[in-house]
Amino acid sequence: MQYFLCLAEEKNVTRAARQLNIVQPALSMQIAKLEAELGQKLFDRSVQGMTLTSAGEALVRLTAPIVRDAEYARQEMAQLGGRISGRVSVGLITSVAQSTMANASATVASRYPEITLSACEGYTETLVDWVNTGQLDFALINVPRRKTSLTAHHVMDEEMVFACRRGSPIRPPAKLRFDHIANFDLVLPSKRHGLRLILDEHAAAVGIDLRPRLELDTLPALCDVIATTDFATVLPTIALRQSLANGAIRAHRFDEQRIVRSIAWVHHPRRAVSVAAKAVLDVIRQDLEQAAAVAREFVEPFSGCATSSPSKARRRSRRKTIS
Secondary structure, three states: HHHHHHHHHHHHHHHHHHHHHHOOHHHHHHHHHHHHHOOOOOEEEEEOOOOOOHHHHHHHHHHHHHHHHHHHHHHHHHHHHOOOOOOEEEOOHHHHHHHHHHHHHHHHHHHHHOOEEEEEEEHHHHHHHHHHHOOEEEEEOOOOOOOOEEEEEEEEEEEEEEEOOOOOOOOOOOOOOHHHHHHEEEEEEEOOHHHHHHHHHHHHHHOOEEEOOEOOOOHHHHHHHHOOOOEEEEEHHHHHHHHHHHHOOEEEOOOOOOEEEEEEEEEEEOOOOOOOHHHHHHHHHHHHHHHHHHHHHHHHHHOOOOOOOOHHHHHHHHHHHHH
């Protein structure tokens, strides 16, 4: 069953076989055997890869929780011998993934060599669905606006700031209010994105209608647009960190009403969180908190000042990192 679930996740026989450390024909044979036993076609095959049939989707819902519970039991037994091992599947919203995943995954690989980590990124609602169906052990998401059946634990609150290109003719007021952003050409995530839902709620509260010139859900691409054009945006500080650090953009805090997004990690209440999953979560959370702290250092000098130099922020950040 692990072979089936791995192929359902990877959607590619070659990648799944590599993950499972078996040869490709052996995986194909096991899937064919499973389909014969169940009397159901589980995958549609095409040149693009493998996609689940309706029967395959039903089998994922039925078996993923059972396999994860068995894996949890195996990990707990291994921990009795002082080892932390097992497979951990985690989902991250894009702003978290781009800020922490490269560094956090390297830390996990170094610190916990017996943990196999599988990470993906997606929208909050998609990640919630995957945790519900057992495809993910846990996920870091924007706190959802609608109720879910998942257990949620607060991770951090993060400020969202107004940003534009350094050298741009845009000159926001020294006391910047959220309703002022309606006066600028904006690039924002689309309405599918959790960050846009937060912004739309604040816009409705102050009586403005957000009509961005561009909508981009790929946040690194959105930051590149801001750094090379005269558009502006409103994003969390960690999403802007790299562009702030290299001096490509400047950022301004809102004066009267802070715009805050809350990040939480969620898991299914009827499935235990393994020791390995907790270890991975701790690494990601620590890296995320550090990334947010560094990003705030770059924003601080720019508040209410369009011409401040980023050099002081860079020096402060370096001193903090070294210490």
